[in-house]
Amino acid sequence: xxxxxxxxxxxxxxxxxxxxxxxxxxxxxxxxxxxxxxxxxxxxxxxxxxxxxxxxxxxxxxxxxxxxxxxxxxxxxxxxxxxxxxxxxxxxxxxxxxxxxxxxxxxxxxxxxxxxxxxxxxxxxxxxxxxxxxxxxxxxxxxxxxxxxxxxxxxxxxxxxxxxxxxxxxxxxxxxxxxxxxxxxxxxxxxxxxxxxxxxxxxxxxxxxxxxxxxxxxxxxxxxxxxxxxxxxxxxxxxxxxxxxxxxxxxxxxxxxxxxx
Amino acid sequence: xxxxxxxxxxxxxxxxxxxxxxxxxxxxxxxxxxxxxxxxxxxxxxxxxxxxxxxxxxxxxxxxxxxxxxxxxxxxxxxxxxxxxxxxxxxxxxxxxxxxxxxxxxxxxxxxxxxxxxxxxxxxxxxxxxxxxxxxxxxxxxxxxxxxxxxxxxxxxxxxxxxxxxxxxxxxxxxxxxxxxxxxxxxxxxxxxxxxxxxxxxxxxxxxxxxxxxxxxxxxxxxxxxxxxxxxxxxxxxxxxxxxxxxxxxxxxxxxxxxxxxxxxxxxxxxxxxxxxxxxxxxxxxxxxxxxxxxxxxxxxxxxxxxx
Numbered sequence: 001x002x003x004x005x006x007x008x009x010x011x012x013x014x015x016x017x018x019x020x021x022x023x024x025x026x027x028x029x030x031x032x033x034x035x036x037x038x039x040x041x042x043x044x045x046x047x048x049x050x051x052x053x054x055x056x057x058x059x060x061x062x063x064x065x066x067x068x069x070x071x072x073x074x075x076x077x078x079x080x081x082x083x084x085x086x087x088x089x090x091x092x093x094x095x096x097x098x099x100x101x102x103x104x105x106x107x108x109x110x111x112x113x114x115x116x117x118x119x120x121x122x123x124x125x126x127x128x129x130x131x132x133x134x135x136x137x138x139x140x141x142x143x144x145x146x147x148x149x150x151x152x153x154x155x156x157x158x159x160x161x162x163x164x165x166x167x168x169x170x171x172x173x174x175x176x177x178x179x180x181x182x183x184x185x186x187x188x189x190x191x192x193x194x195x196x197x198x199x200x201x202x203x204x205x206x207x208x209x210x211x212x213x214x215x216x217x218x219x220x221x222x223x224x225x226x227x228x229x230x231x232x233x234x235x236x237x238x239x240x241x242x243x244x245x246x247x248x249x250x251x252x253x254x255x256x257x258x259x260x261x
Numbered sequence: 262x263x264x265x266x267x268x269x270x271x272x273x274x275x276x277x278x279x280x281x282x283x284x285x286x287x288x289x290x291x292x293x294x295x296x297x298x299x300x301x302x303x304x305x306x307x308x309x310x311x312x313x314x315x316x317x318x319x320x321x322x323x324x325x326x327x328x329x330x331x332x333x334x335x336x337x338x339x340x341x342x343x344x345x346x347x348x349x350x351x352x353x354x355x356x357x358x359x360x361x362x363x364x365x366x367x368x369x370x371x372x373x374x375x376x377x378x379x380x381x382x383x384x385x386x387x388x389x390x391x392x393x394x395x396x397x398x399x400x401x402x403x404x405x406x407x408x409x410x411x412x413x414x415x416x417x418x419x420x421x422x423x424x425x426x427x428x429x430x431x432x433x434x435x436x437x438x439x440x441x442x443x444x445x446x447x448x449x450x451x452x453x454x455x456x457x458x459x460x461x462x463x464x465x466x467x468x469x470x471x472x473x474x475x476x477x478x479x480x481x482x483x484x485x486x487x488x489x490x491x492x493x494x495x496x497x498x499x500x501x502x503x504x505x506x507x508x509x510x511x512x513x514x515x516x517x518x519x520x521x522x523x524x525x526x527x528x529x530x531x532x533x534x535x536x537x538x539x540x541x542x543x544x545x546x547x548x549x550x551x552x553x554x555x556x557x558x559x560x561x562x563x564x565x566x567x568x569x
Contacts, residue, residue, distance in 0.1 A: 102349035109343035
């Protein structure tokens with residue numbers, strides 16, 4: 001077992017380190033600008049100038065503390081949007097790219113079931129998800145200490161830990177696209193489109209009559225503001241995200257088993 | 262139980278029927294050639310046999326396992342080697358990485374022996390591979406776990422003549438060991454050198470299936486005649502004469518080229534004695550009877566309908 005995961009995981013190692021370095025750099029940058037930002041504005045005055053929709057879109061609750069600033073600048077923007085889109089995009093390639101480039105025949109000629117192949121390839125996406133969440137927290141905590149701001153170590157670790165099921169759910173969206181479309185370009189574009197659309201639905205429809213539509217979006221179940229500002233962890237959300245991931249994986253396996261390659 | 266059995270195997274893509282009720286059997290220990298031009302349906306048959314696509318109707322069994330049942334086909338795949346017509350490998354990985362992956366899933370008891378024989382540059386990244394090198398690596402992956410049945414799609418595409426020869430020798434030795442080989446090709450001389458039996462496919466339909474020597478016998482001879490004096494063309498009005506070409510050489514200005522000849526060339530599928538009897542009264546300078554090239558045999562199946 002896990003021969004394909006090990007193999008694919010190694011393929012992702014280098015890219016994952018670059019990705020993590022990039023995200024760590026973003027974290028360092030956000031923390032570095034925070035003191036001058038908070039000195040200049042001294043509170044949430046700037047927020048009042050923004051339209052309500054804008055604040056809701058980027059889930060900006062407060063910029064008056066480093067936690068609030070990080071929740072929006074790093075975790076909403078970097079994790080929910082950027083990483084969410086990245087894993088959906090990357091996972092959209094795992095099956096479609098092999099089919100597109102004629103590698104799938106060589107793989108499936110081996111005694112390995114299609115369901116197992118999908119599961120093992122999906123599991124390999126854990127490499128970037130885990131590495132980026134291992135590398136960034138030390139940078140955040142060290143950065144906060146350097147600018148003399150206090151941050152709860154537990155909350156920072158929690159915001160990363162709880163992002164893992166969120167990112168897997170986004171990867172699940174990509175996986176389903178990967179088995180549904182045999183052209184990798186289309187699979188990746190649809191994965192990006194769907195993930196971003198879900199983000200917009202959840203963010204823009206919040207507190208409207210259509211709020212319930214956002215229930216299908218993974219973004220509803222991961223809230224960095226809540227974790228960093230209030231120190232509460234939405235474990236039900238975690239369960240929902242895990243269930244979403246398992247469901248997306250199961251459907252992807254089913255689709256792939258039935259498809260002509 | 263045969264190594265491969267197809268029963269009215271059909272793959273209908275709507276606008277084209279890629280395999281139309283194809284039925285044949287490949288016995289254990291034979292080398293079976295699957296011949297046809299590009300687009301005839303060879304690759305479709307192979308991909309049906311390996312479960313990459315599912316049949317519209319009909320069925321097939323490889324090593325006794327139904328290709329429509331994933332679980333049972335997996336059992337068969339442990340003992341099957343496969344080489345795709347365009348073997349695809351991860352560009353950024355080395356040949357060794359690819360072989361290690363295959364080894365971890367299906368075993369590699371013959372890896373070293375095969376690497377010595379075919380020698381792909383395993384330490385290099387696949388992106389640097391030529392078509393021939395990718396094919397060599399593919400051959401190693403197809404045989405490394407010592408399979409009982411190998412399915413090869415155009416295996417010698419991109420190989421140089423030396424490697425082709427080595428591969429042919431290797432396949433013959435494999436047959437000696439009891440391995441069953443099913444390979445598709447449009448390279449006729451290769452098929453003729455290697456195969457015990459040949460199936461010919463055209464437009465998704467199996468046209469014929471027979472031993473290679475029978476195919477050659479049935480396909481007839483090429484006969485070339487040069488005579489001292491003009492011979493009436495009527496003399497060759499014998500059953501089995503095809504594609505007759507005649508001419509009158511210089512020095513026989515009196516002869517009418519539309520009714521007589523001094524030189525001719527034709528393909529003959531009848532009784533050779535009938536022709537010799539007709540020619541007995543004429544003085545010949547030269548008479549050559551040769552086996553028809555397989556290319557011509559092929560043309561008979563693919564050319565016009567009239568000669569089939």
